[in-house]
Amino acid sequence: MAGRAPLFNPSAEALTALYAALLARYGRQPWWPAETPFEVVVGAVLTQNAAWTNVEKAIARLRSRDLLSLDAVLAAEHDALADAIRPSGYFNVKARRLRSVCAFLDDAGGMQRFARRDLATQRSGLLAVHGIGPETADDILLYALDRPVFVIDVYTRRLLQRYRLARGDEPYEVLRAGFEAALAADVDLYQQFHALIVVHAKAACRKTPLCPTCVLAPACPGGR
Ligand code: SF4
Numbered sequence: 444m445a446g447r448a449p450l451f452n453p454s455a456e457a458l459t460a461l462y463a464a465l466l467a468r469y470g471r472q473p474w475w476p477a478e479t480p481f482e483v484v485v486g487a488v489l490t491q492n493a494a495w496t497n498v499e500k501a502i503a504r505l506r507s508r509d510l511l512s513l514d515a516v517l518a519a520e521h522d523a524l525a526d527a528i529r530p531s532g533y534f535n536v537k538a539r540r541l542r543s544v545c546a547f548l549d550d551a552g553g554m555q556r557f558a559r560r561d562l563a564t565q566r567s568g569l570l571a572v573h574g575i576g577p578e579t580a581d582d583i584l585l586y587a588l589d590r591p592v593f594v595i596d597v598y599t600r601r602l603l604q605r606y607r608l609a610r611g612d613e614p615y616e617v618l619r620a621g622f623e624a625a626l627a628a629d630v631d632l633y634q635q636f637h638a639l640i641v642v643h644a645k646a647a648c649r650k651t652p653l654c655p656t657c658v659l660a661p662a663c664p665g666g667r
Contacts, residue, residue, distance in 0.1 A: 465642075474586070474638035475634075489502070489537055554587075558588050562584070566581075598641050600618070
């Protein structure tokens with residue numbers, strides 16, 4: 444790994460300019476789409492390896508079957524829970540993960556009590572739950588609990604790599620720390636920035652990028 448130190452030290456100016464350009468192009472995003480913090484938790488688990496449209500179908504099925512609460516998930520039979528979330532794929536695995544994170548939150552005294560813990564305790568606790576990785580944990584922290592953690596996903600990596608701000612293959616924590624070091628700990632900024640990156644990745648910076656019409660093209664070294 445000589446010569447490939449996993450560093451990500453973006454300037455505040457670079458990230459702020461990127462955010463401003465995305466915000467000007469796409470506007471404020473209504474994200475995360477959920478009626479309750481618990482629904483964000485459910486969505487964060489179900490969106491693993493799934494398109495959001497299929498997550499929405501699974502959440503609608505949970506709601507229609509009265510399974511969209513912490514107590515209901517814990518009381519449900521595995522097969523009933525797995526069947527309800529079938530549209531999101533990997534439903535047996537996700538049913539177990541959903542029960543695990545619900546059991547953890549229940550042990551913590553429920554969502555409201557868990558929300559009062561300090562961020563480091565919340566994050567380490569979530570990361571200790573089977574099947575909850577850093578992206579899922581940070582989705583929950585940022586969007587369900589309004590905690591200032593920057594979410595890194597595949598779209599973020601792609602944009603950073605093409606924008607030449609990072610290699611794109613740095614460890615999750617390196618990228619998260621880089622954003623958080625450069626930007627103020629502003630929950631609304633983090634929520635909007637991540638949502639805008641996702642929107643941009645779907646609208647323009649796709650696997651095959653649509654550079655000629657991209658708002659970032661004039662400043663993007665990776666553009667075509
Ligand atoms: S110019 Fe192309 S590579 Fe750069 S951000 Fe836009 S779509 Fe992505």
